[in-house]
Amino acid sequence: xxxxxxxxxxxxxxxxxxxxxxxxxxxxxxxxxxxxxxxxxxxxxxxxxxxxxxxxxxxxxxxxxxxxxxxxxxxxxxxxxxxxxxxxxxxxxxxxxxxxxxxxxxxxxxxxxxxxxxxxxxxxxxxxxxxxxxxxxxxxxxxxxxxxxxxxxxxxxxxxxxxxxxxxxxxxxxxxxxxxxxxxxxxxxxxxxxxxxxxxxxxxxxxxxxxxxxxxxxxxxxxxxxxxxxxxxxxxxxxxxxxxxxxxxxxxxxxxxxxxxxxxxxxxxxxxxxxxxxxxxxxxxxxxxxxxxxxxxxxxxxxxxxxxxxxxxxxx
Amino acid sequence: xxxxxxxxxxxxxxxxxxxxxxxxxxxxxxxxxxxxxxxxxxxxxxxxxxxxxxxxxxxxxxxxxxxxxxxxxxxxxxxxxxxxxxxxxxxxxxxxxxxxxxxxxxxxxxxxxxxxxxxxxxxxxxxxxxxxxxxxxxxxxxxxxxxxxxxxxxxxxxxxxxxxxxxxxxxxxxxxxxxxxxxxxxxxxxxxxxxxxxxxxxxxxxxxxxxxxxxxxxxxxxxxxxxxxxxxxxxxxxxxxxxxxxxxxxxxxxxxxxxxxxxxxxxxxxxxxxxxxxxxxxxxxxxxxxxxxxx
Ligand SMILES: Cc1cc2nc3c(=O)[nH]c(=O)nc-3n(C[C@H](O)[C@H](O)[C@H](O)COP(=O)(O)OP(=O)(O)OC[C@H]3O[C@@H](n4cnc5c(N)ncnc54)[C@H](O)[C@@H]3O)c2cc1C
Ligand SMILES: Cc1cc2nc3c(=O)[nH]c(=O)nc-3n(C[C@H](O)[C@H](O)[C@H](O)COP(=O)(O)O)c2cc1C
Ligand code: FES
Numbered sequence: 097x098x099x100x101x102x103x104x105x106x107x108x109x110x111x112x113x114x115x116x117x118x119x120x121x122x123x124x125x126x127x128x129x130x131x132x133x134x135x136x137x138x139x140x141x142x143x144x145x146x147x148x149x150x151x152x153x154x155x156x157x158x159x160x161x162x163x164x165x166x167x168x169x170x171x172x173x174x175x176x177x178x179x180x181x182x183x184x185x186x187x188x189x190x191x192x193x194x195x196x197x198x199x200x201x202x203x204x205x206x207x208x209x210x211x212x213x214x215x216x217x218x219x220x221x222x223x224x225x226x227x228x229x230x231x232x233x234x235x236x237x238x239x240x241x242x243x244x245x246x247x248x249x250x251x252x253x254x255x256x257x258x259x260x261x262x263x264x265x266x267x268x269x270x271x272x273x274x275x276x277x278x279x280x281x282x283x284x285x286x287x288x289x290x291x292x293x294x295x296x297x298x299x300x301x302x303x304x305x306x307x308x309x310x311x312x313x314x315x316x317x318x319x320x321x322x323x324x325x326x327x328x329x330x331x332x333x334x335x336x337x338x339x340x341x342x343x344x345x346x347x348x349x350x351x352x353x354x355x356x357x358x359x360x361x362x363x364x365x366x367x368x369x370x371x372x373x374x375x376x377x378x379x380x381x382x383x384x385x386x387x388x389x390x391x392x393x394x395x396x397x398x399x400x401x402x403x404x405x406x407x408x409x410x411x412x
Numbered sequence: 413x414x415x416x417x418x419x420x421x422x423x424x425x426x427x428x429x430x431x432x433x434x435x436x437x438x439x440x441x442x443x444x445x446x447x448x449x450x451x452x453x454x455x456x457x458x459x460x461x462x463x464x465x466x467x468x469x470x471x472x473x474x475x476x477x478x479x480x481x482x483x484x485x486x487x488x489x490x491x492x493x494x495x496x497x498x499x500x501x502x503x504x505x506x507x508x509x510x511x512x513x514x515x516x517x518x519x520x521x522x523x524x525x526x527x528x529x530x531x532x533x534x535x536x537x538x539x540x541x542x543x544x545x546x547x548x549x550x551x552x553x554x555x556x557x558x559x560x561x562x563x564x565x566x567x568x569x570x571x572x573x574x575x576x577x578x579x580x581x582x583x584x585x586x587x588x589x590x591x592x593x594x595x596x597x598x599x600x601x602x603x604x605x606x607x608x609x610x611x612x613x614x615x616x617x618x619x620x621x622x623x624x625x626x627x628x629x630x631x632x633x634x635x636x637x638x639x640x641x642x643x644x645x646x647x648x649x650x651x652x653x654x655x656x657x658x659x660x661x662x663x664x665x666x667x668x669x670x671x672x673x674x675x676x677x678x679x680x681x682x683x684x685x686x687x688x689x690x691x692x693x694x695x696x697x698x699x700x701x702x703x704x705x706x707x
Binding site: 138179 | 424429664665667670688693
């Protein structure tokens with residue numbers, strides 16, 4: 097077998113997110129994988145490209161009352177309310193575990209105000225740092241009348257600029273789809289020097305019990321995830337890829353390899369799986385091998401060759 | 413929840429996602445089915461209180477897995493028995509599946525009941541399909557604690573929901589209550605518990621049931637319950653922490669292994685602090701006196 101053939105036989109799956117090298121483009125989404133320890137009792141999570149942790153805030157959060165979940169056609173609504181043990185406990189109890197899992201991890205950071213994000217990142221940096229930080233801007237900004245951070249471009253810019261000034265580690269902006277034009281957030285992220293963007297977080301949704309006329313969740317609204325949102329997520333990844341050069345971590349409804357490949361073709365460098373874990377717990381491994389097979393079948397040596405290759409000439 | 417535990421090495425697997433085949437199903441009460449599943453690849457065991465997540469559809473983009481308690485586990489033949497009530501799309505699909513259908517199953521999930529070693533007088537209180545883990549526990553106690561005196565109290569809306577054939581085939585004597593009075597006590601199963609639960613149970617539990625006359629006492633050393641939330645809240649009210657009691661709780665689930673925080677229960681810790689614990693990993697069995705029932 098000559099060099100060319102062997103190169104094509106085993107495609108190179110490594111991808112870069114800023115200074116981070118991932119062994120493959122398949123990651124697991126924030127809030128769907130705890131802090132890695134539970135799923136590590138099920139499969140070797142070290143085989144994943146990266147783990148995005150459950151959100152971490154400055155103070156511990158109890159989260160919302162139940163019901164927190166409601167199943168919908170090909171998807172689900174959730175209103176967890178960012179339950180987490182707070183940054184101090186995260187550092188003490190979760191980082192040692194994350195460091196033992198055999199792959200890189202990125203901590204998802206939330207706050208009620210910009211200074212909370214700063215506090216979380218500074219605390220973690222003091223304790224040795226995380227391989228990367230993902231800034232969740234889908235949470236309510238208490239100082240902005242409770243509106244999602246991501247809905248106000250000025251606040252997003254201030255948040256991203258401030259965080260960029262306190263760490264050189266890979267910073268990823270997790271964009272909210274609950275806006276008219278998601279590319280605004282993407283441009284701000286790139287202009288502020290962020291290393292990548294995650295596209296998309298859950299779509300705000302609602303379900304009502306027609307007998308009691310109450311919300312199916314303890315809160316009036318929740319975040320919609322799963323295959324139901326995939327076409328919207330693919331479209332938003334494509335829109336963002338058209339306006340920024342920084343890597344995009346595509347997510348929203350990935351269950352099978354072809355779903356992930358669709359995101360990559362639309363412009364994603366890497367992908368994240370959340371709800372898919374609960375529709376098929378084996379899916380991360382199947383997606384990794386399915387991408388590899390697809391690349392080999394199409395004579396592509398590196399997964400990066402597939403990114404942003406949508407052939408939309410005939411589309412109107 | 414606190415975790416002093418180090419991350420388990422990947423080879424130290426606790427959860428398995430396997431194939432299981434339907435060996436048979438039978439309707440033991442209206443819309444209540446006992447399904448037997450052969451799971452040859454699973455070589456572990458189950459304890460009463462544990463559950464499995466079953467994929468109840470045949471499309472990749474289908475439904476979330478459905479949690480069901482173990483009714484019985486036959487380790488030699490690796491056969492799982494589940495009792496399910498048809499309530500929605502997943503269980504409706506399941507009841508139509510013929511013998512031989514292969515389903516995906518995630519197991520073993522959750523914790524188990526912890527009956528104290530010296531327990532002599534045990535009460536098991538079940539309501540509706542909450543009966544499944546209670547039958548498992550009753551059979552387990554019969555095998556492992558032959559000296560224990562087990563009182564089984566079973567309640568349902570009407571006679572059919574009592575699943576009497578299950579008690580008959582398991583040779584378990586129970587006292588029954590129905591809300592419509594169609595069988596047994598006319599009222600709630602908790603009425604039966606209240607009648608039996610006298611103040612003497614307090615001293616009884618303090619004495620750890622070591623005295624020889626404990627078996628004659630009206631008190632209980634241990635109570636387990638599983639059923640509607642209102643029933644378990646009432647058991648909590650009756651027991652008032654006077655003896656060890658545990659409840660197996662339900663909540664809507666997604667991951668089943670403690671990773672999504674979707675299925676939490678509100679728990680009051682000994683020091684009074686409020687915590688939210690996952691039903692699927694920290695539970696489904698919780699110390700009854702710590703559960704905060706929010707209605
Ligand atoms: C730990 C545990 C053990 C259980 N053991 C049993 C058992 O032994 N026998 C039995 O009949 N039922 C049991 N249940 C309830 C059972 O999971 C539901 O009846 C079942 O999920 C209904 O699915 P469906 O598609 O028919 O209903 P649908 O109403 O169509 O389901 C819609 C969604 O709601 C969820 N859901 C509906 N009812 C419940 C419920 N009561 N608890 C949690 N989630 C629910 C479903 O999982 C699904 O995600 C248990 C639940 C839990 C949490
Ligand atoms: C139960 C649940 C909890 C989530 N928690 C978070 C979170 O804490 N932070 C965050 O940025 N995104 C969170 N998300 C969003 C996911 O990371 C992901 O972006 C979204 O669900 C879309 O992907 P999916 O369809 O594959 O789930 C959560 C999603 C779910 C379903
Ligand atoms: S179902 Fe995910 S934590 Fe329990």
